Ligand SMILES: Nc1ncnc2c1ncn2[C@@H]1O[C@H](COP(=O)(O)OP(=O)(O)OP(=O)(O)O)[C@@H](O)[C@H]1O
């Protein structure tokens with residue numbers, strides 16, 4: 001008997017569309033974000049009558065619908081108009097003005113980018129885009145290493161809305177005055193979801209992903225509660241829902257039951273909450289910041305900690321970081337002799353966001 005011998009054509013999968021559980025799936029409805037979507041739409045609306053749009057900064061903790069709500073609006077906008085170009089860029093990997101310029105050229109289908117400098121590329125972009133209007137979204141904007149591209153777009157593109165997305169409200173305050181005074185953004189908060197809201201989102205997502213009525217009702221509330229316990233990132237909930245589905249499928253029971261959800265979530269509990277609960281409040285706060293800004297220098301993290309109201313001295317802060325490192329919550333790596341001398345880079349032990357599962 002082989003490992004796959006009990007798989008027969010008769011065994012129906014409980015998944016109708018597993019892709020709906022991918023992190024970048026954009027559902028038809030984005031519940032609980034109506035107000036935010038209306039607001040974003042109102043910033044874009046002037047472009048429909050050839051006027052300049054408003055700029056906006058969206059902020060809020062991880063996994064609360066900032067990206068998905070924005071992408072949804074862009075999709076709707078594309079259906080309504082051919083004269084407004086949507087430009088969505090994630091600054092996590094397009095983190096320099098040059099890479100941003102190349103990406104915009106790619107979006108605009110401009111191919112002759114080789115051997116051209118950043119300024120030359122932006123001159124071409126200006127030429128192409130000023131025939132129309134544009135909505136730029138720079139997601140995870142705080143990951144960008146320079147912001148010259150913002151300055152250039154603000155100066156050179158006539159009819160536009162620039163949407164910047166970040167986890168930190170304080171990011172705007174740190175922005176160069178030269179950019180800030182041109183951007184004059186409105187701020188829009190995406191607050192964390194409560195348990196009922198996460199429950200509703202998961203249920204709706206399950207409607208796309210599973211065959212009808214094959215997830216038992218209590219599963220949603222159970223997974224929603226676990227999601228809240230683990231910080232409220234909806235990705236965690238979606239991930240657990242998929243795991244529960246796979247466990248259910250393996251069991252051959254034909255529907256997702258609470259036991260499957262318990263099994264699915266227990267894997268993640270071991271990984272995260274049990275241990276973080278043992279940390280003192282201040283250390284937990286610092287750990288949360290590392291989760292939000294993994295991959296930065298210790299000095300930057302300390303600044304962020306202060307901006308968010310932390311009042312430990314730098315020495316005590318360093319001690320907490322050392323403790324987190326010792327216990328493998330984070331990884332603190334000394335980099336010797338870089339351009340700014342020796343510094344410590346702070347990241348999560350595995351540099352993978354939940355988005356990459
Ligand atoms: N209101 C909602 N309706 C449907 N799906 C949602 C909603 N809010 C979040 N999600 C889903 O949860 C996941 C995380 O949402 P999203 O990617 O928008 O988070 P984010 O706020 O951009 O987080 P981050 O700051 O980490 O980038 C996505 O898979 C998204 O589809």
Ligand SMILES: [Mg+2]
Pocket residue numbers: 066067068139
């Ligand atoms: Mg996002």
